Amino acid sequence: MTTSSPGTAAPVRPDQTRTSAPVLQVDGLVRVYGDLRAVDGVSLRVDPGETFGLLGPNGAGKTTTILMIAGLLRPDAGSVHVAGTDMAADPIRAKGHLGLVPQELAIYPELSARDNLRFFGRLQGLRGTRLKTRVEEVLELVGLEDRSRKPSKTFSGGMKRRLNIGIGLLHEPTLLILDEPTVGVDPQSRHAILESVATLTEAGMAVLYTTHYMEEAERLCDRIAVMDEGRVQAQGTRDELVELVGDADVVVLAGGGALEVAEAAVEVLPAVQRVTRDAEGLRLTVRGAPTAIAGIVTAATDAGMSLHDVQITRPDLESVFLHLTGRALRD
Numbered sequence: 543m544t545t546s547s548p549g550t551a552a553p554v555r556p557d558q559t560r561t562s563a564p565v566l567q568v569d570g571l572v573r574v575y576g577d578l579r580a581v582d583g584v585s586l587r588v589d590p591g592e593t594f595g596l597l598g599p600n601g602a603g604k605t606t607t608i609l610m611i612a613g614l615l616r617p618d619a620g621s622v623h624v625a626g627t628d629m630a631a632d633p634i635r636a637k638g639h640l641g642l643v644p645q646e647l648a649i650y651p652e653l654s655a656r657d658n659l660r661f662f663g664r665l666q667g668l669r670g671t672r673l674k675t676r677v678e679e680v681l682e683l684v685g686l687e688d689r690s691r692k693p694s695k696t697f698s699g700g701m702k703r704r705l706n707i708g709i710g711l712l713h714e715p716t717l718l719i720l721d722e723p724t725v726g727v728d729p730q731s732r733h734a735i736l737e738s739v740a741t742l743t744e745a746g747m748a749v750l751y752t753t754h755y756m757e758e759a760e761r762l763c764d765r766i767a768v769m770d771e772g773r774v775q776a777q778g779t780r781d782e783l784v785e786l787v788g789d790a791d792v793v794v795l796a797g798g799g800a801l802e803v804a805e806a807a808v809e810v811l812p813a814v815q816r817v818t819r820d821a822e823g824l825r826l827t828v829r830g831a832p833t834a835i836a837g838i839v840t841a842a843t844d845a846g847m848s849l850h851d852v853q854i855t856r857p858d859l860e861s862v863f864l865h866l867t868g869r870a871l872r873d
């Protein structure tokens with residue numbers, strides 16, 4: 543995992559255990575608009591089959607970053623390599639490995655889902671049986687087989703978004719880039735979109751997923767870059783990021799009985815950092831509570847505490863964002 547201090551690009555630490563070449567390697571990307579450094583030295587790496595999240599609030603620079611990654615916006619500095627190909631040197635080849643699903647819908651409302659896919663498939667160079675097969679596969683993957691013959695203008699916002707994703711998938715890219723795919727969609731479509739992404743990554747596709755929803759990053763992504771004010775503030779697995787907060791889990795043992803004895807018994811356990819007693823029972827700060835909890839409960843009850851309830855509150859990516867930026871992730 544890496545963190546960056548203000549004014550520096552987030553360094554990417556080489557992973558000694560990694561053997562396969564990255565699908566995406568981004569180094570020191572910068573994009574300036576007037577006085578604003580919209581993207582200010584972003585470096586990241588996506589490995590084959592990995593789902594990588596770019597998590598940050600509106601205006602953090604996520605869209606600008608992925609437009610540069612997709613070769614649609616020229617960086618002021620930095621480089622992008624897709625499957626080993628330099629985007630600046632050979633954009634056609636580099637783009638061939640990418641599927642980009644933008645925030646804005648790019649579908650023809652009068653055409654059916656199937657015809658939209660056929661049309662965009664041809665644009666992507668697919669023909670004949672391969673085009674036909676891919677259209678049917680993609681319709682199934684995004685869950686639109688039932689409505690495939692209806693004009694897409696009759697679709698809900700979520701269904702249109704799913705069709706948009708399907709278009710990005712037709713040519714079987716090595717890396718699919720999704721820009722906030724669930725913003726403004728109904729819960730059913732949101733669920734379908736998240737399921738489709740999970741299915742794709744199970745099938746080996748790498749995904750770069752931008753979102754300002756912490757829950758989506760937590761649920762979907764193998765690694766996450768926390769982005770704010772044009773910079774990657776930290777990147778790593780969810781657990782690595784959460785460790786940055788430094789605070790251990792909070793465990794509440796609610797109950798009565800021999801509280802003082804129980805307090806003495808649990809506070810000597812190695813995972814327990816601190817214990818306080820209150821009207822509810824005992825409140826502990828614990829490192830790795832999910833594994834330590836069984837021992838804690840046993841020690842407390844053996845010491846004569848009668849337990850009514852046990853609660854573990856874990857730090858999450860929201861706490862990480864607050865820790866790194868001093869602000870809440872949600873507006």
Ligand SMILES: Nc1ncnc2c1ncn2[C@@H]1O[C@H](COP(=O)(O)OP(=O)(O)OP(=O)(O)O)[C@@H](O)[C@H]1O
Pocket residue numbers: 575578580598599600601602603604605606607722
């Ligand atoms: N073409 C442009 N000209 C001037 N400023 C821009 C331009 N594009 C983006 N910006 C600014 O750059 C910053 C980053 O924007 P960007 O769209 O990349 O953020 P984001 O994280 O994707 O947020 P959102 O989800 O709202 O799109 C914002 O302050 C935005 O106003």
